[in-house]
Amino acid sequence: MAEISAKQVKILRxxxxxxxxxxxxxxxxxxxxxxxxxxWLRQKGITSAEKKASRVAAEGLVDSYIHTGGRIGVLVExxxxxxxxxxxxxxQSLVRDxxxxxxxxxxxxxxxxxxxxQEIVQKETEIEMGRDDLGNKPENIKVKIxxxxxxxxxxxxxxxxxxxxxxxxxxxxxxxxxxxxxxxENIQVRRFTRFVLGEGIEKKESNFAEEVxxxxxxxx
Numbered sequence: 001m002a003e004i005s006a007k008q009v010k011i012l013r014x015x016x017x018x019x020x021x022x023x024x025x026x027x028x029x030x031x032x033x034x035x036x037x038x039x040w041l042r043q044k045g046i047t048s049a050e051k052k053a054s055r056v057a058a059e060g061l062v063d064s065y066i067h068t069g070g071r072i073g074v075l076v077e078x079x080x081x082x083x084x085x086x087x088x089x090x091x092q093s094l095v096r097d098x099x100x101x102x103x104x105x106x107x108x109x110x111x112x113x114x115x116x117x118q119e120i121v122q123k124e125t126e127i128e129m130g131r132d133d134l135g136n137k138p139e140n141i142k143v144k145i146x147x148x149x150x151x152x153x154x155x156x157x158x159x160x161x162x163x164x165x166x167x168x169x170x171x172x173x174x175x176x177x178x179x180x181x182x183x184x185e186n187i188q189v190r191r192f193t194r195f196v197l198g199e200g201i202e203k204k205e206s207n208f209a210e211e212v213x214x215x216x217x218x219x220x
Contacts, residue, residue, distance in 0.1 A: 004024055004027045004032060008027055008032065008034075012027060012034060012037055013181070014181070015174050015177065016038055016181075057079035057185070057187065058079060059079065059080050059081060059082055060079035060187075061091070061095045062076070062077045063075075063076055063095045064076075064099060065099035065100050065102075070197070072103050073194070074194050074195070075195075076095065076102060076193075077191050078091075078095045078187065078188070079187070079189075080186065090183060091187070094179045098172065098189060100165065101164065101165055105162050107156050108156075110159065111159050112158050112173075113154045113158045120157075128146045129146055159192070160173035176189065
């Protein structure tokens with residue numbers, strides 16, 4: 001195969017936080033396939049983000065983002081290992097970007113897929129299994145189709161699986177890993193809350209045309 005370029009190695013390093021030589025070896029072992037290279041690094045336990053993920057992250061920041069017009073607001077908590085890193089501009093920028101990401105993703109309800117309760121997974125599975133377009137398909141084919149749809153649905157609910165709004169070539173999880181590689185600490189998105197103006201309030205429905213007609217009838 002063609003020689004692995006420095007640019008390819010740099011991209012893989014940014015995605016995983018692994019060392020340059022490890023990234024180059026991973027790409028060579030997988031013939032330049034980025035997804036397989038990432039898997040290779042994870043299997044070897046080389047990625048710095050994976051290594052740091054087990055370390056306690058009890059410091060960090062709680063930050064907010066209020067969308068223009070004040071109709072959507074987000075609170076997010078992102079943890080790191082030390083107060084020193086929490087004060088770094090790179091970490092603070094990450095937290096702000098994550099808060100903005102939550103505001104931009106109305107379907108997101110959980111930090112990661114593993115946080116989604118099993119009863120929700122079961123309910124979504126039952127809904128998909130009962131869809132009309134699967135009625136005439138063999139059971140094994142139906143199961144595979146449903147599994148694919150469920151995984152897609154779970155990704156829609158997971159913050160870390162979203163494409164990063166400032167760079168659609170990476171996910172939010174990859175953005176976090178890039179910051180881990182840059183700052184050298186375990187970083188975890190712990191929780192978030194989204195506030196939407198008027199959400200949950202039962203609003204009175206009104207028909208303006210009918211009101212005008214009624215007023216006109218009264219006047220006559």
